[in-house]
Amino acid sequence: VRKAALGPHATAIETLEKVFGYNSFRGQQAEIIQTVIDGGDALVLMPTGGGKSLCYQIPALVRAGTGVVISPLIALMQDQVDALSAVGARAAFLNSTQDSAERSRVERAFLAGELDMLYLAPERLRVSSTADLLDAGHISLFAIDEAHCVSQWGHDFRPDYLQLSMLHERWPTIPRIALTATATDVTHKEIASKLQLGDAKHFVSSFDRPNIQYRIEPKLQPLQQLLTLLRTEHPGDAGIVYCLSRASVEKTADFLVENGITALPYHAGLDARVRAANQSRFLREEGVVMVATIAFGMGIDKPDVRFVAHLDLPKSVEGYYQETGRAGRDGLPSTAWLAYGLQDVVQQRRMIQQSEGDDAFRRRLSANLDAMLALCETIECRRMQLLAYFGETSTPCGNCDTCLTPPESIDGTIPAQKLLSTVVRLHRERNQRFGAGHLVDILMGKTTPRTTQHKHDQLATWGIGQDLSEQEWRGVVRQLLAQGLLAVNSDGYGTLIVTEASASVLNGSRPVRLRREPERAAKAARKSKV
Ligand code: ADP
Ligand code: ZN
Numbered sequence: 001v002r003k004a005a006l007g008p009h010a011t012a013i014e015t016l017e018k019v020f021g022y023n024s025f026r027g028q029q030a031e032i033i034q035t036v037i038d039g040g041d042a043l044v045l046m047p048t049g050g051g052k053s054l055c056y057q058i059p060a061l062v063r064a065g066t067g068v069v070i071s072p073l074i075a076l077m078q079d080q081v082d083a084l085s086a087v088g089a090r091a092a093f094l095n096s097t098q099d100s101a102e103r104s105r106v107e108r109a110f111l112a113g114e115l116d117m118l119y120l121a122p123e124r125l126r127v128s129s130t131a132d133l134l135d136a137g138h139i140s141l142f143a144i145d146e147a148h149c150v151s152q153w154g155h156d157f158r159p160d161y162l163q164l165s166m167l168h169e170r171w172p173t174i175p176r177i178a179l180t181a182t183a184t185d186v187t188h189k190e191i192a193s194k195l196q197l198g199d200a201k202h203f204v205s206s207f208d209r210p211n212i213q214y215r216i217e218p219k220l221q222p223l224q225q226l227l228t229l230l231r232t233e234h235p236g237d238a239g240i241v242y243c244l245s246r247a248s249v250e251k252t253a254d255f256l257v258e259n260g261i262t263a264l265p266y267h268a269g270l271d272a273r274v275r276a277a278n279q280s281r282f283l284r285e286e287g288v289v290m291v292a293t294i295a296f297g298m299g300i301d302k303p304d305v306r307f308v309a310h311l312d313l314p315k316s317v318e319g320y321y322q323e324t325g326r327a328g329r330d331g332l333p334s335t336a337w338l339a340y341g342l343q344d345v346v347q348q349r350r351m352i353q354q355s356e357g358d359d360a361f362r363r364r365l366s367a368n369l370d371a372m373l374a375l376c377e378t379i380e381c382r383r384m385q386l387l388a389y390f391g392e393t394s395t396p397c398g399n400c401d402t403c404l405t406p407p408e409s410i411d412g413t414i415p416a417q418k419l420l421s422t423v424v425r426l427h428r429e430r431n432q433r434f435g436a437g438h439l440v441d442i443l444m445g446k447t448t449p450r451t452t453q454h455k456h457d458q459l460a461t462w463g464i465g466q467d468l469s470e471q472e473w474r475g476v477v478r479q480l481l482a483q484g485l486l487a488v489n490s491d492g493y494g495t496l497i498v499t500e501a502s503a504s505v506l507n508g509s510r511p512v513r514l515r516r517e518p519e520r521a522a523k524a525a526r527k528s529k530v
Contacts, residue, residue: 012037015058019087026051028203033058036141036177041200043147043192044179047207048322049303049329052179056143057117059177061089065140066115070122070167072149072158073299075276077119084117093119094130110137122149122160131170141175142167146298148182150194153364155319156298161194168196176200181325182318183207183390207321207390211328212336214382215401216375218475218517219341222311223255229309229337230261230289237306238282241291242323244312252311253291266292297323303330309337313344316368317375317389340376342436342478346496349481349488373482378402379409379515405518412514413505415468415476416485418443420502422461423486429454433493440465440473479514 012033016022025033028044029051035042036059046052060067071077077093084091092106092115109115110133124130148154150161167176178195180187183204192200217225226241241256243249246267256263262285264278282290283302290296294314308327314320320338328334352365371389378385381396381403388394396403422442426434432454441448442456445463456462465473477496480486485502489495504510 010062012058012062015061016054019061019089020054020058021087025054027205029055032177032203035201036175037062039173039175041175041197042177042203043188043197043200044177044203045183045188046179046181046203046205047183047209048181048325049209049331050181050205052145052181055179056141056145056177057084057089059141059175060117060143063140065138066110066113067117067141067143068134068139069117069119069143069145070125070164071119071145071299072122072156072161073146074121075279076299077121080119089116090114091117091119093121094124095119095121096123107133113138122158122164125163125166126160131166134171139171139174141177142171144176144178144195146180147178147191147195148180148187151182151187151190153190153361154182154187155294155315165194165196181322183321184318185391187318206387206392208383208387208392208394209325209328210397210399211331212324212334213399213401214324214336214386216338216340216382217401218471219311219339219344220471222339222341223252225339226252226309226311227256227259227261229307229335230256233335234307236287238287238302238304239289239307239309240297240305240323240326241289241309241311242294242314243291244293246293248311249291249293256289256291261289262287263289263291266290266296268293268295294319294323297326300326301329302326304332305329305334306332307335307337309335309339311339313338313340313348313376314372315348315365317371317386318368320372320375321386321390338376342474342481345373345478345481346436346488346494350494353488353490370482370484377479377482377515379407407518408516409513410516412476412479412512413508415465415473415514416480416505416512417508418461418464419473419476419480420485420498420506422459423496423498423502424506425459425461426456427497433491433495435494436474436477436496439477439496440470443468443473444470475517476514480512483512485512 027050032042032044032055044052044055056067056069074095074097077095081091081093092109094103094106110118144164149156149158151157178191178197241252243252246269249265249267253263253265264281266275266278282288305327308324314323324336327336348369352362355362355365375385379402382400383397384394422439438450441451442459442462443465445466447457451457484499485505487497487499489497505512
């Protein structure tokens with residue numbers, strides 16, 4: 001009942017101080033909040049931890065009526081409502097987890113004007129009784145949280161978000177504020193158009209997270225590499241380890257537990273109660289490592305996550321940025337670490353080929369992957385490249401792996417030619433399926449049952465690659481794949497094929513630049529071979 005205590009003419013800054021106990025606004029908060037208090041629409045792009053919640057909570061407290069907050073994060077609604085109640089704001093939610101008695105209690109409170117904020121799952125708006133309910137009450141504003149869920153191209157797409165344009169159609173005079181931590185230009189435009197935010201003021205914050213150190217390493221023995229990271233740099237720290245599949249989540253969590261680390265699994269295949277229990281331990285206990293698929297993390301407000309590790313390549317820079325952004329919300333030094341290898345590229349290219357959807361959809365996925373690969377293979381500052389992806393220009397940060405131990409760019413034309421001509425020769429053997437490992441065996445002149453069976457020791461390129469190590473050859477394959485000079489066949493076996501662009505490399509008209517791992521990583525590579 002703070003709203004009453006605040007009086008009818010409380011200002012934004014009074015509300016910030018008296019309700020939330022802070023003394024100044026951060027970044028663009030003041031401007032955003034004033035826009036909404038004055039009845040205007042706002043579209044807010046702000047990184048994770050930037051302070052988006054206050055941007056709608058304060059206007060909801062200052063304006064007369066109830067602020068309706070649309071959020072996909074059903075599992076977190078109770079926490080959000082509890083947090084607001086703790087500071088004396090009157091909040092409630094409506095979602096599918098409630099029984100009808102609870103629902104009617106909330107509905108009555110809303111109709112009686114006793115709520116400052118009402119959290120609503122988007123699917124609630126599918127039923128017409130919800131719209132009727134909203135009509136019968138007094139709404140101060142609509143907040144659309146995680147607004148990027150409206151993007152059909154994004155990884156968090158929620159079909160129910162598409163119908164949120166109805167908010168504007170049905171209640172044209174009520175101000176709306178849409179918020180997201182996703183920052184690409186494409187998503188930005190898509191949110192504006194799909195949610196009919198044509199007249200909204202846009203607030204785009206810098207997406208730099210200076211306290212996060214970005215590091216991307218070649219994937220050699222990923223579990224060992226992860227363990228080394230945790231033991232040497234993050235003993236006892238809370239963190240998140242992302243894996244692509246449920247199976248690898250389980251395997252990784254088991255491995256960490258066997259090695260004395262408090263690790264818990266989280267993926268959609270686990271029982272809902274186990275998931276909830278693990279999430280709550282992660283939030284409440286200290287030093288818990290959550291091993292999870294990307295099903296985990298959106299909306300998780302844990303300030304002291306000290307590291308986010310990826311054992312598999314994210315599908316897009318946007319996804320990578322969102323996931324790594326969960327580290328260091330408290331502003332203290334944190335690590336974003338990714339191990340990335342040849343198999344990641346092969347697997348993801350294959351997944352794109354086999355994905356449902358039309359050509360345009362697959363092209364979009366490919367473009368997302370290419371941008372992610374460019375970030376992995378860059379010899380420039382990671383942060384600069386990351387921010388450039390979001391349209392921000394910056395200078396080398398001095399705090400990422402490429403700034404701290406710069407990799408070299410070397411002329412890789414001859415290795416590329418050796419590799420590509422082997423691929424061309426193998427391609428002549430129709431219906432045969434040879435993956436990257438076999439290619440490298442041929443270049444190294446390493447006899448295996450398969451090289452003998454197919455008489456590959458007779459190929460002109462047999463053993464011509466002994467000047468590089470096996471690891472280095474895998475790096476060449478990976479980088480040619482990343483540069484589009486090699487492709488993965490659609491046979492589903494990961495067979496490598498040449499592309500149109502390969503011809504110019506083979507005939508010598510196009511030089512190839514390759515990234516050479518700096519000494520630190522090269523040492524690790526040598527060790528792992530022992
Ligand atoms: P986001 O939703 O953008 O990820 P939150 O709204 O959860 O970020 O805010 C992140 C943290 O910063 C929260 O703990 C919040 O209380 C705090 N915070 C937000 N705005 C301010 C402010 N003006 N002054 C101090 N702390 C703030
Ligand atoms: Zn840097």
